Amino acid sequence: MRASFQRYRVPLLLIGAAIIRLIVLLAFPGVFAFEQTGAIHGSGAFDTYAVNLLQTGVYGLTPGVPDAILPPGYSYFLAGVYALLGRSALSVGAVHIALDVLSIAVLVEIGRRLFRQMWIGWIAGGLYAVYPYLIFQNLTLIDTPFFMALLYAFLLTLIALRDRDHLDRAAWLLALGGGGLLGVLALARPNVLPLTALIAIWFLFRRSLLSSILRLIPVALVSLLVVLPWFIRNAHVYGSFGTFSVNGGSNFYQGNNPQSIPFYRAGYDTQWVTPPAEEIPETPAGDRRWYALTWDYLKANPAVVPELLWVKFLTHWSIDIFPRLNPVAGVVPSLDAQGNVIPDANAQITGDDPVTQYQQPLFDQIGRVLHRVYFGGLLLLSLIGIVLTFKEWREVSLLWFVQICMTLIYLIFHPSTRYRVPTDPLLFLFAAAVIYLGIMWLQQRLSRAVRNH
Numbered sequence: 001m002r003a004s005f006q007r008y009r010v011p012l013l014l015i016g017a018a019i020i021r022l023i024v025l026l027a028f029p030g031v032f033a034f035e036q037t038g039a040i041h042g043s044g045a046f047d048t049y050a051v052n053l054l055q056t057g058v059y060g061l062t063p064g065v066p067d068a069i070l071p072p073g074y075s076y077f078l079a080g081v082y083a084l085l086g087r088s089a090l091s092v093g094a095v096h097i098a099l100d101v102l103s104i105a106v107l108v109e110i111g112r113r114l115f116r117q118m119w120i121g122w123i124a125g126g127l128y129a130v131y132p133y134l135i136f137q138n139l140t141l142i143d144t145p146f147f148m149a150l151l152y153a154f155l156l157t158l159i160a161l162r163d164r165d166h167l168d169r170a171a172w173l174l175a176l177g178g179g180g181l182l183g184v185l186a187l188a189r190p191n192v193l194p195l196t197a198l199i200a201i202w203f204l205f206r207r208s209l210l211s212s213i214l215r216l217i218p219v220a221l222v223s224l225l226v227v228l229p230w231f232i233r234n235a236h237v238y239g240s241f242g243t244f245s246v247n248g249g250s251n252f253y254q255g256n257n258p259q260s261i262p263f264y265r266a267g268y269d270t271q272w273v274t275p276p277a278e279e280i281p282e283t284p285a286g287d288r289r290w291y292a293l294t295w296d297y298l299k300a301n302p303a304v305v306p307e308l309l310w311v312k313f314l315t316h317w318s319i320d321i322f323p324r325l326n327p328v329a330g331v332v333p334s335l336d337a338q339g340n341v342i343p344d345a346n347a348q349i350t351g352d353d354p355v356t357q358y359q360q361p362l363f364d365q366i367g368r369v370l371h372r373v374y375f376g377g378l379l380l381l382s383l384i385g386i387v388l389t390f391k392e393w394r395e396v397s398l399l400w401f402v403q404i405c406m407t408l409i410y411l412i413f414h415p416s417t418r419y420r421v422p423t424d425p426l427l428f429l430f431a432a433a434v435i436y437l438g439i440m441w442l443q444q445r446l447s448r449a450v451r452n453h
Contacts, residue, residue, distance in 0.1 A: 009122055010108055014101045017129035021100060025093040025139050032089040032139055042142030049075035050082055066237045069282050071245045072230060073188030074143035089141075096138050099145040103425070104128050106152040111429050113159050114395045123432035127378060128425035133321065133371050136363075137418060147188050148422045154181040155398065155426075161215050162203050175218035182219060183226020190244040191409045196220075198401035205394040234284075242284050248413075249290025250280075255414025256294045256308065258301075264311045267324030270414050309411055316407055316415035319376035321368050323416065375424070378431045385430030388437065399426050 025032055034040040040047055045061065052063045053075065060067045078092070085091035104125045111121020128134065138145040157178040164171040185192055203212035227244070234242030254260070259273040276293060280286045298305060315322050389396050406423050410416075 010105065010125075013108070013122060013125050013129060014105055017104055017125075018097050018101050020130065021093070021097045021135055021139060024135055025090070025097070029089075032093060034141060035088050040141050042137075042140035044141075045070055046075050046078055046143065047087075047141055050078040051087070053079045054082055066233075067282065068230075068234045068237065068242060068245050069247055071187055071190055073184055073186075074146045077146055078141075092141050093139050096145040099149040100128075100134075100138050103145070103148045103152050106149075106156050107425050107429070110152065110156050110159065110426070111432065113156075113163070114398065115389070115392070115429065115433060116395075117433075117436065120429060120432045120436050123435050124425060124429045127428045127432060131421075131424065131428075132367065132374055133417070134421055134424070136367065137421065142418075143188060144418070144422055147185070147192075148425075150181055150185040150188060151192065151422065152426075154178060154185055155402070157181060158199055158219070159398070161219075162206055164215075167214060171215065172218065175215055176222050179219040179222025180226060182223035186223065186227055186244065187230060190248075191413070194409065195402060195405040198405055199398070202398045202401060205397065238284050240284050246282055246284055246287040249287040249294070251413045253290045253294045255312065255410075255412070257297055260414070261304065261308055261311055264315050267322070269323040269326070269416060312411050312415050313407070316410050316420055317379075318417070319372050319379060321371050321417045324368075378424075378428055381431035381434045382427045383430075385432075385434040389430060389433050396430075399429060402426050 030037060031041060034047075048061055049059060049070065049072075052061070053059055056064045058064050058066050059072055059075065061069060081091055081095050085095070107128055108118070108121035108125040111124050112118045115121070134144075138148075157174055161171060161174040161178060164174065182196065200212065200216055203216065207215070231241075231243060238246075254270040254273055257270075257273060260270050263270045263273060280289050386396075386400070402423050403426070406420065410419055
């Protein structure tokens with residue numbers, strides 16, 4: 001029986017994860033069935049891009065008008081889902097469940113390779129499978145499951161590439177595959193690119209400089225070939241050099257302006273901060289203008305930077321779901337320096353904005369408490385696990401680098417729980433190591449007790 005379970009433990013885990021998600025998807029049509037309710041939970045912009053792309057063949061928020069306000073990766077993927085399965089919460093949910101199952105399977109293998117123990121990967125996969133927040137988020141219309149599947153597959157490919165002792169055919173295939181994954185990953189969320197520098201350092205912990213370069217150059221070249229057509233397209237659209245999107249500057253501004261600290265401390269997402277009085281176009285020039293405004297503020301107020309970074313760090317790693325508060329009754333809050341709400345009757349958001357869902361009892365009173373207990377407990381175990389597994393730093397430091405990189409990215413821009421959770425299961429590998437060691441210790445104690453009696 002035990003041998004049979006070990007043989008089928010991963011398939012059983014994946015089937016269980018899929019069943020849990022399907023039950024949640026079907027049990028709450030009022031939350032997920034956007035084609036019925038008209039409220040898209042996640043990001044309606046992706047839906048708009050996908051619909052316009054299918055109807056006009058042009059990537060743009062306005063039908064027939066090309067733009068690059070958001071990176072294109074997930075929108076193109078979503079358009080494919082709509083073309084094959086139709087535009088519905090069930091089709092999106094089914095595909096997202098498949099992506100989650102893939103990510104769990106890859107996480108198990110990452111754990112096996114880095115910790116040299118299948119059970120650690122399996123336990124981490126189980127923690128991911130029943131992670132309440134990710135179950136909810138990855139059933140909504142958002143790019144998180146797409147990003148996670150790509151990121152985890154990319155990491156596993158690079159782990160396998162580093163493990164190859166020779167640059168044989170398999171190594172070249174891994175390098176080419178890793179480059180392809182990195183390119184698509186960058187088209188989904190370009191902020192992952194700084195992680196590649198840390199991965200290069202991680203290679204040096206086991207490989208020589210020359211060996212690392214030979215393995216990683218094909219990865220870089222192939223990824224560049226993948227993204228180059230998008231760069232060329234954007235240069236043609238805007239008449240100037242463009243990279244992935246033109247929303248980086250506005251995101252930078254949201255996280256670094258006079259209202260940011262009060263909003264974070266009050267528990268509101270900084271997407272609701274009051275924009276500048278000037279009209280800034282959604283173009284490369286407008287993107288640069290956002291960056292310029294933000295840098296002007298930071299250079300004029302250097303004393304706020306330490307507090308701003310500290311508040312954003314606490315927000316990023318909070319065991320609470322952030323934002324803790326959302327605009328209610330369609331009113332966007334204006335806050336004073338202490339975070340107190342200033343009534344503003346003219347500041348309105350769309351009445352059916354999906355953030356109102358987060359104020360419902362199911363999410364606000366039950367989901368938040370559950371998340372606090374679940375993530376808070378696993379965060380503590382993960383910190384213990386980092387200490388206990390430190391002797392394997394040449395392997396597990398890849399997981400440190402992922403967390404360090406993502407933390408720094410969102411300290412620079414603006415944090416939110418939905419931005420952190422894609423890498424939470426990678427952190428849970430350390431918690432899984434503690435759970436595994438605890439089970440082994442308990443098993444040994446029980447065996448000793450049985451022998452003594």
